[in-house]
Amino acid sequence: MELTISTLTPLWTGGIETGKVDRIHETGILGSLRWWYEAIVxxxxxxxxxxSKGECRFDAEKYEKHKKSTATDERQRLRDAGLRDAGLCDVCQLFGATGWRRRFRLAVVADKTQPDPAIRAKIQVNRTYTRNKKQITPTWYFPNNQNDQPRSGTFTLRIQSLAPNFQPEIIAGLVQFIADWAAIGARAQMGFGVIKLERRIDTTPFYNQVVAAAGTEAYPRLPSLKNIFLARISPKNGGTFSDQDTFNLKYDLRRLFANDQALRHFIMGTIKDQRIAAKVKMSRPYNMGQSDDQEMRVWGWIPEEADVYQNSWNRDSVVDAIYQHLRTNYTLTVWREMNSARDSVKPDLSDTCEFLRSLL
Ligand SMILES: [Zn+2]
Structure with a gap:
């Protein structure tokens, strides 16, 4: 199966070996696919x-034994054949683990992307703050070396099944989900990786695959469809966005948690002391369809439980602060969040399957 994809914001998929983006690398795309599949499962x-605790390991011998002795379905047999308590989890069954290969192969077959000349080496935020009596303007730096740059353009992603019972349409549906709501590739927190598919994909095979994995496990400290929010914003009053607005917004959201450094680092990320990945991401602006109307995506996951929550901060107050900021300063086109009155399409929806269906 082949998907023709064009970038709406430049795509960064730096290869692991060289760290250089001389072409679109499959590994960066695979990383995003796995991240979202995990969150949905x-x-x-x-x-x-x-x-972080080690992926599943597959025990072929145990699997063969189970194959003969038990009458449960394939999914359960794979779960049982793992060496850990959790067995071969629903994610590793598709994406592979030690002793078990990925059920599909990804290949970029027609890479017509080019290093994006519009990517500036440096973006200064339109804000200043004072530290030790010095005025500081937050500044972000991006590589401007030809071989190490985010790329824009069109490419074809080939998805090939490597197992007789695996439909490539499952992965295509996941790509469609990411194209609709988030971004693909590395450094999404820098606004890269919003994509568009030339033709819409039927997401039914993907939906059926993940819904079959539904169970009763809870993950209050990990990314999950239950604690994710997905939003789109447009400029207020007919204004326009520039790339600077992405970083202005990043700065402003950090300020929401100014009174609590540990929380701020936990939510917005930090490279100080100990590296923490940002849980809230925002795209660079892009044009919607053929029109000049611009939008930006903002999404993230805020866990139900975290050691940094104290005083009045908890998941709900963090998400609400972000929501109120977007609603006040932008036209908030859509806000999706499960089990929440803030959801602009299906408020207070508590059924994850229904929620997922409404996102597809
Ligand atoms: Zn696993």
Missing amino acids: RGLGGRACDP
Whole structure:
């Protein structure tokens, strides 16, 4: 199966070996696919191993034994054949683990992307703050070397099944989900990786696959469809966005948590002391369809439980602060969040399957 994809914001998929973006690398795309698949499976209460505690390992011998002795379905046999308590989780079953290969192969077959000349080496935020009596303007730096740059253009992603019972349409549906709501590739927190598919993909095979994994596991400290929010914003009063607005917004959201440094680092990320990945991401602006109307995406995951929550901060107050900021300063086109009155399409929806269906 082949998908023709064009970039709406430049795509960064730096290869692991060289760190250079001389072409679109499959590994960066695979990383995003796995991240979202995990988050969706967790939201449905399915089994997803925690990569920080080590991925699943597959025991072929145990699997063969189970094959003969038990009458359960294939999914259950794979779960049982793992060496850990969790077995081969619903994510590793597709994406592979030690001893078990990925069920599909990804290849970029017609890469017509080019290093994006519009990417500036440096973006200064339109804000200043004072530290030790010095005025500081937050500044972001991006590589401007030809071989190490985000790329824009069109490419074709080939998805090939490597197992007789695996439909490539499942992965295509996941790509469609990411194209609709988030971004693909590395450094999404820098606003890269919003994509568009030339033709819409039927997401039914993907939906059926993940819903079959539904269970009763809970993940209050990990990314999950249950704790994710997905939003789109446009400029207020007919204004326009520039790339600077992405970083202005990043700065402003950090300020929401100014009174609590640990929380701020936990939510917005930090490279100080100990590296923490940002949980809230925002795209660079892009044009919607053929029109000049611009939008930006803002999305993230805020866990139900975290050691940094104290005083009045908890998941709901963090998400609400972000929501109120967007609603006040932009036209908030859409806000999706499960089990929440803030959701602009299906408020207070508590059923994850229904919520997922409404996103597809
Ligand atoms: Zn696993």
